[in-house]
Amino acid sequence: MSQFAALADSPREQFLAGARACLPVAISVAAYGLVWGVLARGAGLSLLEVLMMSGLVFAGAAQFVALDLWTATPASLPIGPLVLAAFIVNLRYLLLTATLRPLYRDGQLLRGALGMYLVTDENWAMTVAAMARGGGSVAFLMGGGVLAWISWMSTNVIGYGLGSAIDDPTRWGLDFAFTATFLALLLGMWKGKADLVPWLVAALAAIATAHFVEGNWHILVGGIVGSVAGAILEVRKRVHLA
Amino acid sequence: MYTSPEAVIAILGMALATIAVKASGLLLADRLPREGFAAAWLKHIPGAVLAALVAPALVTGSMAEVVAAVATGTIFVLSRNLFAAMAGGVLTVYLMRLWLGA
Numbered sequence: 001m002s003q004f005a006a007l008a009d010s011p012r013e014q015f016l017a018g019a020r021a022c023l024p025v026a027i028s029v030a031a032y033g034l035v036w037g038v039l040a041r042g043a044g045l046s047l048l049e050v051l052m053m054s055g056l057v058f059a060g061a062a063q064f065v066a067l068d069l070w071t072a073t074p075a076s077l078p079i080g081p082l083v084l085a086a087f088i089v090n091l092r093y094l095l096l097t098a099t100l101r102p103l104y105r106d107g108q109l110l111r112g113a114l115g116m117y118l119v120t121d122e123n124w125a126m127t128v129a130a131m132a133r134g135g136g137s138v139a140f141l142m143g144g145g146v147l148a149w150i151s152w153m154s155t156n157v158i159g160y161g162l163g164s165a166i167d168d169p170t171r172w173g174l175d176f177a178f179t180a181t182f183l184a185l186l187l188g189m190w191k192g193k194a195d196l197v198p199w200l201v202a203a204l205a206a207i208a209t210a211h212f213v214e215g216n217w218h219i220l221v222g223g224i225v226g227s228v229a230g231a232i233l234e235v236r237k238r239v240h241l242a
Numbered sequence: 243m244y245t246s247p248e249a250v251i252a253i254l255g256m257a258l259a260t261i262a263v264k265a266s267g268l269l270l271a272d273r274l275p276r277e278g279f280a281a282a283w284l285k286h287i288p289g290a291v292l293a294a295l296v297a298p299a300l301v302t303g304s305m306a307e308v309v310a311a312v313a314t315g316t317i318f319v320l321s322r323n324l325f326a327a328m329a330g331g332v333l334t335v336y337l338m339r340l341w342l343g344a
Contacts, residue, residue, distance in 0.1 A: 053253050057256045075248070082255065086255075086256035094267040095287045098287070100268060121295070174332060182295050185292055203294065219291060
């Protein structure tokens with residue numbers, strides 16, 4: 001019996017639970033993966049370059065931006081801007097991976113830092129949601145990450161092969177899968193009235209930023225402004241009570 | 243199957259920049275205090291980031307996206323099922339676009 005009890009919490013079980021939890025969002029990853037593959041072919045990447053970029057960079061938003069900058073002739077490839085764009089678009093991951101700190105013991109941090117390679121919006125959100133319910137683990141995070149990686153890589157290659165056959169996921173409403181998924185995830189995080197102000201501030205700041213600044217800055221700006229607003233409110237309330 | 247040194251350097255550079263940012267978040271988190279302002283701030287980050295991800299897409303969307311967002315939210319609140327909410331949202335946006343001809 002004790003063997004079964006141990007099995008329920010084993011890293012393998014956690015890994016599979018993480019992958020299962022990420023199945024719905026893997027579909028949204030797959031939809032974007034197809035589109036990226038199709039666009040990558042149009043931008044002049046070779047299949048080998050598609051495999052290298054998706055396998056090593058593994059960051060959807062940054063890879064979409066890279067297609068904008070990519071040139072088919074190596075001599076004119078803007079290496080500096082490509083690297084800088086990847087850095088800026090991914091800056092928001094500072095906020096995301098910082099919240100995963102409680103999953104690691106002190107001695108595990110350096111190895112854990114390498115594992116951050118597999119963190120995406122999707123498995124991060126699932127893991128943070130699991131942590132809020134008292135669960136979540138490194139294996140859970142990795143399970144979702146590996147599923148997202150396989151989903152991203154395979155659909156990139158399929159999209160590359162399909163070429164221009166699927167050029168418009170909008171026609172099938174698949175572009176909305178991203179918004180719908182994150183909206184549901186957000187609603188699942190509701191813990192009470194204390195969340196209302198930070199969420200509203202984040203939303204308004206993001207809308208304003210998206211309106212005036214190109215790129216993915218709205219995620220970073222909204223995330224920072226909204227969470228700081230939430231922290232200010234919380235600290236003030238504590239001082240008031242004391 | 244071909245590539246160029248320039249492309250390999252660009253891709254490796256992008257990969258290093260990405261993993262550096264992702265790893266830094268975890269490594270820097272340790273220097274932040276566990277309570278007080280910084281702790282409260284970290285606690286509010288996930289919800290704020292998700293709200294910031296979703297809000298612009300909803301505001302810049304058409305009537306189809308707004309209706310689909312309401313459908314997604316309603317399905318999720320009633321069922322607590324992420325996949326059902328996502329599928330319902332995609333189906334709603336598909337049907338609404340057909341109906342609106344957009």
